[in-house]
Each structure stands twice: as structure tokens, then as C-alpha cells.
Amino acid sequence: MFKNYIKLAFKVLARRKFFTFISLFGISLTLMILMTITAFIDSELGAHPPISDIDKMAFINEVSKKRIRIDSSYTRDTTLVNGVSKIDSTLNVREVNDMTSTSSASFSVLDKNFRKLPYIENYSFFSYGQVYDVFKNNSKFALKSIYVDAAYWQVFDFPFLEGGPYSKQSIQNQEQIVIINKKTKEAYFGDLEQVLGEEIILDGKHYQVVGVVDDFGNSRPFIKSDLYLPYTHIPSDILNNPDVLGSFEAVFTLEKSSRIKGVKAEVKRIIGGIPLPADQEFNTLEIAPLTLSEAYSKSLIYNEDASKSQWYMILILSGLLGLFIFLPTINLININVTRILERSSEIGARKAFGANRTNLVGQFVFENVILTLIGGIIGLILALILLNIINSSEVLGDGKLLFQGSTFVYSFLITMLFGIVSGLIPAWRMSKIHIVNALKENVS
Numbered sequence: 001m002f003k004n005y006i007k008l009a010f011k012v013l014a015r016r017k018f019f020t021f022i023s024l025f026g027i028s029l030t031l032m033i034l035m036t037i038t039a040f041i042d043s044e045l046g047a048h049p050p051i052s053d054i055d056k057m058a059f060i061n062e063v064s065k066k067r068i069r070i071d072s073s074y075t076r077d078t079t080l081v082n083g084v085s086k087i088d089s090t091l092n093v094r095e096v097n098d099m100t101s102t103s104s105a106s107f108s109v110l111d112k113n114f115r116k117l118p119y120i121e122n123y124s125f126f127s128y129g130q131v132y133d134v135f136k137n138n139s140k141f142a143l144k145s146i147y148v149d150a151a152y153w154q155v156f157d158f159p160f161l162e163g164g165p166y167s168k169q170s171i172q173n174q175e176q177i178v179i180i181n182k183k184t185k186e187a188y189f190g191d192l193e194q195v196l197g198e199e200i201i202l203d204g205k206h207y208q209v210v211g212v213v214d215d216f217g218n219s220r221p222f223i224k225s226d227l228y229l230p231y232t233h234i235p236s237d238i239l240n241n242p243d244v245l246g247s248f249e250a251v252f253t254l255e256k257s258s259r260i261k262g263v264k265a266e267v268k269r270i271i272g273g274i275p276l277p278a279d280q281e282f283n284t285l286e287i288a289p290l291t292l293s294e295a296y297s298k299s300l301i302y303n304e305d306a307s308k309s310q311w312y313m314i315l316i317l318s319g320l321l322g323l324f325i326f327l328p329t330i331n332l333i334n335i336n337v338t339r340i341l342e343r344s345s346e347i348g349a350r351k352a353f354g355a356n357r358t359n360l361v362g363q364f365v366f367e368n369v370i371l372t373l374i375g376g377i378i379g380l381i382l383a384l385i386l387l388n389i390i391n392s393s394e395v396l397g398d399g400k401l402l403f404q405g406s407t408f409v410y411s412f413l414i415t416m417l418f419g420i421v422s423g424l425i426p427a428w429r430m431s432k433i434h435i436v437n438a439l440k441e442n443v444s
Helices: 002-015 017-044 107-113 168-172 182-189 257-271 292-300 304-340 346-350 357-393 405-431 435-440
Strands: 059-060 061-083 083-105 120-136 139-148 160-163 177-181 199-202 203-214 227-230 246-253 283-285
Touching: 017 304, 017 357, 017 405, 059 257, 059 292, 083 107, 083 246, 107 120, 107 246, 120 182, 120 199, 120 257, 139 182, 177 182, 177 199, 182 203, 203 227, 246 257, 257 283, 292 304, 357 405
Parallel strands: 139 227, 177 203
Antiparallel strands: 059 246, 061 083, 061 283, 120 139, 120 246, 160 203, 177 227, 199 203
């Protein structure tokens, strides 16, 4: 029986080649788009090295100083009382933010206030953004750098190809050492197999390579870099800057993900006791630890409340995914209705020989499953080609879209679902047709 269903399915698909082509095009295109979108989301926000504990991470990546003043105004309303006009005044009092300065945090504000937060297993302070121009073999390279502490290598699980992270003692001693990524190794040292102990010259200073980390797809600037240097090489006047604004960010590893609310509450309590510079007009300080998804959403859709930014991004992504699934499904349903209508005589004949509704619906749905499987294979091939084109063109900069087996499975299951639904609805409708009416139809 199963074998006959397969043979019949392929015969039906070959009978109407145009309808089959349109159906396969919709299925494969939908799967390709779903895989590309999910690969991007997984690359940016997925739990894999060097951010395997993503669900337990919180970040302080933004500090705001604000000048809040009290604004009061009267609202005057005129009403008639016994035919006489009466003026009623209401005093409105509200807070107005008339000046804001936002940046990363200074090292001093993080160092003095956020080393002993509750519910925290580990933490790291780091600074990124400086670019070094280096020269090698008559070639110029622009290398991005991150200044980190020893705990940075414990919070993030970087895959090392050579060597390993530097110790806390090495950082305190301000040793001239550096960790580089695979891309920098190949660009700077060429075909040299082992580069441990080799030197890179940065601004006239010689730094010894003590580790090489593998390249990865995530493009987040707090982990994606060419050079990883000890933060103690940052000038002391920057490290000791008394202002709350600076160039440092912080990452915390929570005991468990649910502790984020407690950490946010503690940070809110702490900032109430942080003094602002007396020579400035700001009177309010805002610092809020964010999950990676909140920080990412806020960088794309800015809202002072990061949870709203995250909600808006979820709505947009859900809408896009729903659109890419819904439209092909409707199109496929219409195609299947037309295709099944042409087979009304076949339906009538099968009913006359005893086929029940379940048999008919099962046959048509099975045909759609076969069609979806073929479209899934084509979609997989197209998705791999598209991912390779995106990565080769470097349209995402340093970000890379990696193919994940789980991504394909989830995307394929979604595609299979809409394939079944698009076959089930018209099949159920046509299975209810009366035998006499079905036999009256001519087979095209």
C-alpha cells in the first residue's frame, strides 16, 4: 500500500509539471529563507562558543547621565455653573529630562561599585574599539583590539588553536603579551604553522603572542576582535577617570538565568549612592544590566526600556517568519485545490469502489508530503549556496552564518507542517464531494 502511494504520488507530480514546479519553488524558497534567518539569529544570539552560557549572562554596556527637572504648569478649564462661566485651574507636575549624556562606563565606576553583586558567579570588565594600523611585508593591516582582564577568559569559552589565556599575574605585571585570532595569524604571519612566542609590533611596542583563538560566526564587538590585550596597558589616566562615563563594559555570569531580576534591582540600588561630578549639571544616573538579547534588540530598535526593544524585535521577526510561511501556504492551498479539482472523477471512482474519506485524505496528504520532501532537499541546497555567498561577500562584516543541523531540522519541520496543512485542507474538502457529482466531472 505504501509503495503504491509513492508510485502514485510521483505519477501525479509528473502529470502536471507546471503546478509541481510552482509548488516546489514555493516550498524551497520558503525553506531557504527560514534557514537563512534562523542561521543569522543562531549566529548572533545562539549558545555556542565563545558564549555558551548565554542564558546566564548579563551585560552593562551603557551608562546615562541625565538632568531631570520638575516642570509645573496650570491647565485652565472653563465650565458653566448655573449659567455662569467659571474658570477651574489644575496644577500639573511632571518630570522632564532636558539633557542626556550616554556612553559606556568608566573603569573606575565599575571597579568601585560592581565587583560584589549578589547572584554572580563571575564577571569581567573590558574595553574595545581601538584599531591598530600594523605593517608587515609591505602590507598594512587594520587590527581591532579588545582590552580584557584575566576573568574574561573564564566568562567566555574561546576555542584556542594555540597556547591559552594569560593569567591574572601576567596582567598585573603588565607583560607585553597578546592573543590573536586565526585570521590575524594568517594575515600577519603567513604560512607559519606555530606563532607562539612570535611578536606583533603595535605602535612601536613589541607584543609576544601567547595564544591563538579560532574564528567564529558571532559579530558581537565584545568578543569579535583581532587582538586581545591586557587591560593594564590602557593609560592610567583613563583607568582612573573619576567620571562615570568611559570606554568599559561589563559582563556577569549569573548563578542561574532567573537571577537577572535580582541583579537589576541591586544595580538600581547601588547607582543611587554613586555621586555625579559636582562641576556638571546632571543629577540622575541610569545603569541597567541587560541580557544579550535585550542589549542586541536595543542596539537595533532603540527604546530606553530594553525589554520593549526586545518585544518589538520579537514581533518583527515573528511577523516576517509568519509572512514567509503564510503566503506560500495560501499559494500552495490554491494550487492543490486546482490540482485536486482536476481529479474529481478519480475521487468519484475510488469512492465507488469503497474508498472512504480517510483513504482519500491520506493519499492527497501523502502526495503533498512527498512534494514537500523534494522541495526541502532543493531548499537545503539553495540555503547552503546562499549562506556561502553571504559569507564570501562579507556583507555581514566579520559575522559568519554557519549551517547548523538543528537549524535545518526546525526549518524543515515548519516547512513540512505547512506542506501537510496545504494538502489537508483541499483534500478534506474534496473528499466530501458526492460520488455522482464527482463522476460527472471530466478528467483533464
